[in-house]
Amino acid sequence: MRIKNLRFGNLWISVTSVILGMLVGAIIMLLSGFNPIENYVSLFTGAVGSPNAIGEVLREATPLILTGLGFAVANSAGFFNIGLAGQALAGWLASVTFALAFPHAPGFILLPGAILAGAIAGALWSGIAGFLRAYFGASEVITTIMLNYVALYATNAIVKGFLAKGDGDYSPTIPVQARLRTPFLEHLTQNSTFHWGILVSLAAVVVVWWLMKKTTLGFEIRAVGMNEDASRYAGMSTKRTIISAMLISGCLAGLGGAMEGLGNFQNIIVNTALPSIGFDGMSVSLLATGSPVGIVLAALLFGMLKIGGLNISIASTTPPEIVDIVIAAVIFFVGANYLIRYLSVKLRRHPRQPEAVASDTQPEAAVAERAAQAEEEGEDTK
């Protein structure tokens, strides 16, 4: 019963963060002389008001689900994967390169092959950081940040040097049979960029959920993430577990990149910055507090904010940056999760001193508090 309450507690925190974020956005709009209600209405219609809008939202959410899952898996193992963007870029490059390399291959080989190439490239890229951490104790925060830049500039060099025609800064478009976008879906969604990648994302949600909850590997990843010493005591190889988690994480990020390459862009371009799906995926995962189903919902919300946000500046003079502020504020409140949790404890029960439960004297209070602590220490929802 208590566990259910806690699960509800997590949802409550995510919803509160979104509401608070939107309130902050509203206050800023008011201060800048814009009408928040009008703008939120146009944001909403821009996100779900037409089949085209819905298609765009789903397309936007597709890679975010994958990078969000990638972050969550690594995070379960106690690993902060900041390198999702670089891994996604590696996946994007590999999938497009594969598709361009075999222009005459039939679709049933070329498309799965290109997707797989993206997944492998992402896994290899994150595997470097996993290996360095497992064998040399190198902080993954630093190595993945550095690997992000290596991925960005190496990809740009490869695109310019090998893939682009002449002096161009983009590769040719991939063959038709490697594309995730189809005339059928375009027709269905009034020429949106919606593509079949959403099925890959939803399949990944099921697989990741199954892997984390139902397999010995998932059990090991969760155990190592929560207590490395006890995991070693129980005979787990922490090195192998850390590397496995990192490979899975990078594989998912690479898939996210492949979705951009095969679905959204259908080629690869010289990027001036790392793809935003990396950092947005982190935000999605944090907002969802790591739960796979939550990640789908959070990714859809992000898609709606981003796509609907475009409509704000079309319908009014409000600058589109206001939506970025709303998104940033939502993430801020997710990050301030602890604050919200603290307030929720204060509000839901009569005031109670946290010191009290440090002792062994109050089973009821202690259960709730220790469980909350446990969650803060990185447990995902049960």
Added chain:
Amino acid sequence: MALTDIAIEVRGLTKRFGDFVANDHISMQIKSGTVHGLLGENGAGKTTMMNMLSGILQPTSGEILVHGQSVHLASAKDATQLGIGMVHQHFMLVENFTVLENIMLGVEETKGPGVLNRHDARDKIMALSKRYGLSIDPDAQVADISVGMQQRVEILKVLYRNADILIFDEPTAVLTPQEIKELLAIFRRLANEGKAVVLISHKLKELQAVADVTTIIRRGKVIDTVDTKTTSTEKLAELMVGRHVTFQRERVPMPAGPEILKITDLRVVDKQKVTRVHDFDLTIHGGEIVGLAGIDGNGQSELVRAITGLMPTAGGQVTIAGQDRTGATPRQITRSGVGHIPEDRQRYGLILPMSLVDNMSLQVYTLAPYSHHGVLNPKAMIANTENLLSEYDVRHSNIEEPAGSLSGGNQQKLIIARELSREPQLLIAVNPTRGLDVGAIEFIHQQLLAARAAGHAILLISYELDEIRQLADRVAVIHDGTIVGQAETNALSESEIGLLMAGETVSGKEEMLNAH
């Protein structure tokens, strides 16, 4: 202040947490110049009450009187101003500050703005140290001093703040027998100087050694206040747990079983290249409990970690049931029939945020029927967990609750259930009853003796000499990483073991001690 002065009195003190009543109309008086014991099982409400007296918690109802004046303690600061000082079970010291700096911390005396007046503080502290027999080295860093001295620093911190009511919460949990003896003498001295000393404990022996009167609390209520000197141990235990408790452990004679653990010439070197264990030889047979006595930090942890594969060995051999297991992985060692009740149950024994099911499955999750080809079988895991939780009487509300929500005693029972259920040929138990109350200790001792009766070999490593003397067939004493003597348990007195633990020799018994 007269010696019969009532330093602190509570009347009808009640504390509720939601529906749970932690303290139920507690009334008691604590006199200056006495050591007042507060006895109760884990979870009886002792700490809640003391947290109210030291201002950390506020009572739901009831009254606190300090020297006859009704007071309201809104914070720990109020309590300090009224002369109430609390020494917590876990020390609150800044490790890389000196002893002097730690004592001054928070009430720094200054000469001019922001400039510490170490000189005056030092004089005051040294005077207190002398007066109460609390020997310290004011310039040593806390990280470098013994646990016993850290405790004395904590006491000086309280005295430095002019406390005349001192509350100690389970003060001996982390001390060696010698340090405990010294601490009890300090309590007596503090009382003789007119202080009121409140000693929260579930250790009957200590209360009997030092407390003038003892108040027994059970399930948040005062059961009785007794004159400790004229009350028997059995009576105190019975008052505390509400049923008869035996202290006699039945050790049925066992025929010598096969050799299960054989350690020869073991050497363990830690990461800092310090030799922790050397020239270590020990043999344990089936049906035998060997107690390894020693002062904390003499290589016991490293020995266990080396035997269980958690730390590399630098030389020598570990043989388990005839198989060379030197340098094997923890899993290989577990699979060869070794159960391990680790020293630190929260760090090694359990993954606190994980559920009881997950924790119970930690050692077996890769085996059928708990998983097949890497896919877990939750049904088998749950069935196994439910069986073991009820067989070992682990009090819990829900098998999906995190292990961290269990009380310490129940956490330990869970580990013991998990390790014994695999019917290990060799059980390594490190301080298996540390911090538990007599009821839980009795249960765990019975389980260990049952494992012995079933023919298992048990290596019992304990800082509690009583525990070793109660359970072990043979006692081996470790000092500075090697065994300095071993003998049949009955052949050595407590003080002789104590001498060996301190690295001394026992005259007249050298031959016997080296016979093994």
